Amino acid sequence: MIAPPRLSTILLAATTVLVAVLLYSPLFVPIVSSFFPVARGEVDWSSPTVETYVALAGNDEILSALRTTLVVGFCTVVLSVVGGTLLALYYHGRRAGRSALQFIIFLPFLMPPIISGLALLIFFREIGLERSLLTVVIGHTAFVLAIVYRTVLTRLQSMSRTLVEASYDLGATKWQTFWRIILPNLSSAMVGGAILAFALSFDETMITILVTGTQTTLPVRLWAMMRLGFSPDINALVALILMFTVLLCALAARFLVPRQIATQRA
């Protein structure tokens, strides 16, 4: 047996902690500072307060941006879940052109958002489509489709082929097999994909800035606020968005853990 290399263990641990602190501690700064007032550009650490949150709740621009974000998110989720699931089924069925299809699905997700956004902008202008919430939804859907597609496809591929064979064997038709066997086994992957899609749509900024009309979403609003200077509202807003995103990701993880493992643990 090899003796535990003590010095290297300590060094490794120290490096890990350092990297974690450097990378992730900035995330907590706005959360902490959102509870302290700012006077003349200086944070006053002596008196914790929730004033910033109260101010945020009274800010109509922010509230309307939040509403827009939720509407866009909802529409994006519906479109991407239906589209992503259908595309995954198409790919899984070993039909023609599947690799080309997969490449196209992943393209907007992997390309720099500014390129996707510009491409969409040019396209909308060419076909004469006014910039509006519809264009935002289309932009978001193109961007997040890959996530739902991949999540559903992974589940499909891990599903035993014999489940479908057993269904036919027991006398079920193709439709019955789809509705009663395939879809229920995909449902948790679809919910997980939907939550991830919503989280991505919620945070999306670059494409939205390029293709939105007069209405604005929460991250775009935040972006606009930042340009006007540092305000305590921003801290509160960032803290809320951060917490919301973490919550969504935790939810998604719960749905994406295979059911079998979940029940075995229970």
Add this chain to the structure above:
Amino acid sequence: MNQTSDLLTLRSVSKSYGTVPVLHGVDLSIRDGEFLTVLGPSGSGKTTVLRLIGGLEPLTAGEIRLDGQDISGMPINRRPFNTVFQDYALFPHLTVAGNVGYGLSVRHVPRKEIARRVAQALELVQLGRFAGRFPAQLSGGQRQRVALARALICQPRLVLLDEPLAALDLELRRQMQEFLKSIQREVKTTFLFVTHDQEEAIGMADRICVMQAGHIRQLGSPHELYYRPNCEFVARFFGENNLVAGSLGETRGEFRAIETALGRLVCSVAGQPHLKAAATGARGFATFRPEALRLAGDGDAENRLSGAVADVAFAGSSTVVTITAGGDAAQRLRLRFPSRVEGSALRAGETVALSFAPHEGHLVLA
């Protein structure tokens, strides 16, 4: 129903995957009500036979007839057969009752009727208490029984079982063998059981169909296969056996001699006209089971063999002695006799004289 009427007939059925042939013109008749086991090593095509009958794969050539009607083109969901899959293929999102009732529910049988028949089917496999559980909450043996109940509830003409015991441990496998056999007797349905395990085959089957390399080598009762194998493959594959190569000699009544490197051996050819008719000098094998071989007494004039003891292995109820015969290390003979508390008198290296009775010897052609 008449025990000997044919339920299902395969006529020169062939199957290829791409350009790779896996079945070469297989002919097989399955009798109504029998427990037929298809036995073969992996890659022999036995699972393919089952998948073709079940309709999971299309035939490349030939036809499958049910009650004389060609059903080769009938879609899987219309065939009156149900399958117990190797991995059980239970639907993870449905309860035990939901799984068992699925076949009735997709045929729009009324709910009350489904509930009644599900309860009945679960009673049959002794899982009445588990109706509300999910497959993930069941043990391997219980899942197996759910899969069986799910297949039986549709009252199929034929139940197809694809190595359903392979995933179970030895003790459970023995219990399930008895259980399957008793269920089969109770429901009087034809079972087609695919396995690579000859013990399973011997224990359950009315008839066994031995397959190798996409061909059926022999079809018969376990007793026939054991004592009257028709070729070298079956003689070697089915049960432990001794084979000694040679060329056929003269026939005398119900016996025929074969000249081998170990001397002249005489074996029974009773009721096997093709062995009597085979040309003198034709290559073949004398075969005799390890339990038929014994230490030679003074009175044994025929089938005397001598060799050196290579190994004595205690195997519980029996002891197996390996002997190298005729000075040729490749010619090994096995001798099996009931174990005794005082142990075997044979020691490795010892030279022994052996013999077997001519009526216990059997010939196969090379």
